[in-house]
Amino acid sequence: MTDAKLDELAARLLHHGAEKLSPGASVVPSIVPAAVFHLPGIPSNAPYQYGRFHNPTWEALEEALGLLEDAETILFPSGMAAIAALMFATVANGERVLIPSDGYYATRALADQFLKPLGALIEERATAKFLDDGFAGFKLVLVETPSNPGLDVCDIAAAARAAKQAGALLAVDNTTMTPLGQRPLTLGADAVVCADTKAINGHSDTLMGHVATRDGALAARLRDWRKFSGTIAGPFEAWLVHRGLETLEVRFARMCSSAATIADRLAASKKLVALRYPGLASDPAFGIAKRQMSTFGTLISLTLRDQIAAERFIETCPLIQPSTSFGGVRTCAERRARWGDAVAEGFIRLSIGLEPVEVLWRALSETLDTV
Ligand SMILES: Cc1ncc(COP(=O)(O)O)c(C=O)c1O
Structure with missing residues (x-):
């Protein structure tokens, strides 16, 4: 459409x-x-x-x-x-x-x-x-x-x-x-x-x-x-x-746009072991995603070196709500290995919320620098 x-x-x-x-x-x-x-x-x-x-x-x-x-x-x-x-x-x-x-x-x-x-x-x-x-x-x-x-x-x-x-x-x-x-x-x-x-x-x-x-x-x-x-x-x-x-359209547009900006910037971070976002041209999913999705979503998957680094990132970032869901107004994240998903110990599912993107990016990047 x-x-x-x-x-x-x-x-x-x-x-x-x-x-x-x-x-x-x-x-x-x-x-x-x-x-x-x-x-x-x-x-x-x-x-x-x-x-x-x-x-x-x-x-x-x-x-x-x-x-x-x-x-x-x-x-x-x-x-x-x-x-x-x-x-x-x-x-x-x-x-x-x-x-x-x-x-x-x-x-x-x-x-x-x-x-x-x-x-x-x-x-x-x-x-x-x-x-x-x-x-x-x-x-x-x-x-x-x-x-x-x-x-x-x-x-x-x-x-x-x-x-x-x-x-x-x-x-x-x-x-x-x-x-x-x-x-x-x-x-x-x-x-x-x-x-x-x-x-x-x-x-x-x-x-x-x-x-x-x-x-x-x-x-x-x-x-x-x-x-x-x-x-x-x-x-x-x-x-x-x-x-x-009633507010889905405006929320979803903002969250997807922020997720795209943040994924783009995370791609340059030396702290990440792996990164997945279907909207990155380098992502293996990009070709099909571009064809069948009108935007690239609010979720980013990033992998830090280990469980300790991932937990510290989630728990110390002031703009991440540690919780097991996604798509809400607050940026939230969790380490999926804690539920037994077949992912690395340092794998984080990050759900981008409605925070103004530059403020959110500052909090995420400053926290990444400390882990
Ligand atoms: C892709 C997907 N489908 C279905 C569900 C189940 O939804 P609910 O928690 O409302 O039962 C979830 C929940 O996280 C999900 O991520």
């Missing part, structure tokens, strides 16, 4: 739903904390029946996210709940599932500990080599690009072609980019999963997730999964994410 079209989408997002307002109505969605709705007679005559089936506050957020995704969007209470919904709604006993070996670890844990015992066959592949052996025989292929935390990328359009040829369903975890940075459905994927906990909400105060798809049957199945498994979002949390989403 061109920058002009993305701008148009961001503008429309701020006015979505206005056409439904009657005089005196609140311009922002209401929080509707209802478990039960007034329901005399035939249930299907009422727009709302029971709080596990639907909720007006979820719907406001689903419509806003759906506008950005240009697809039907089903809300879940976390990114993992969205991924679980996708897996359990699409995979049966004896079917093969392909997931990244170097993506978010909880996706592997979920597949291994809960899908595999039900008879699904789970296989893993590195993101950078995801297309190498094709997808023949797979029911579901889930790719994460750029991968968290290594920031490798996979060619989504090529993956979609291979999946189509193999009769597999292709889903893309778009958490690191959001629909403003990368559009997997337009590139041919069947479904997008996203942890709205990250940049979409952006304020580190609630978890949320969604699946978006243009396949009506899949959307209906996901809605049934939500209804019968009871994996539902709280109305207040949905309202918070709706509010966060």
Whole structure:
């Protein structure tokens, strides 16, 4: 999608739903904390029946996210709940599932500990080599690009072609980019999963997730999964994410621009053993990233010489919040080896926040000088 079209989408997002307002109505969605709705007679005559089936506050957020995704969007209470919904709604006993070996670890844990015992066959592949052996025989292929935390990328359009040829369903975890940075459905994927906990909400105060798809049957199945498994979002949390989403475009643009500036400057630092940022022309992911992403994201992976140097950098930099997430307004970082990711002890995932870039760079570079 061109920058002009993305701008148009961001503008429309701020006015979505206005056409439904009657005089005196609140311009922002209401929080509707209802478990039960007034329901005399035939249930299907009422727009709302029971709080596990639907909720007006979820719907406001689903419509806003759906506008950005240009697809039907089903809300879940976390990114993992969205991924679980996708897996359990699409995979049966004896079917093969392909997931990244170097993506978010909880996706592997979920597949291994809960899908595999039900008879699904789970296989893993590195993101950078995801297309190498094709997808023949797979029911579901889930790719994460750029991968968290290594920031490798996979060619989504090529993956979609291979999946189509193999009769597999292709889903893309778009958490690191959001629909403003990368559009997997337009590139041919069947479904997008996203942890709205990250940049979409952006304020580190609630978890949320969604699946978006243009396949009506899949959307209906996901809605049934939500209804019968009871994996539902709280109305207040949905309202918070709706509010966060309204400023996504401006936050994401600033964070991506700062990340690009900082990655560029880090590339000159003698303190780094390794650096990954898909927007650096020297990065192995740059070619594909430039083709399929409209910006290069808010995450930088950097490796310092060892655990001690990495911990000191994270803990002494006054503008780094040590925490295990990304996409929020505060710059934050963590050493991923502490969770068992297959990375060097000194590997840091740095999530660039909203601090003015020169102030942030000064804090980062002065701290780097001391480690
Ligand atoms: C790429 C990716 N997908 C999914 C998730 C899961 O999101 P949540 O923590 O909201 O369940 C995360 C969380 O870090 C993630 O990084």
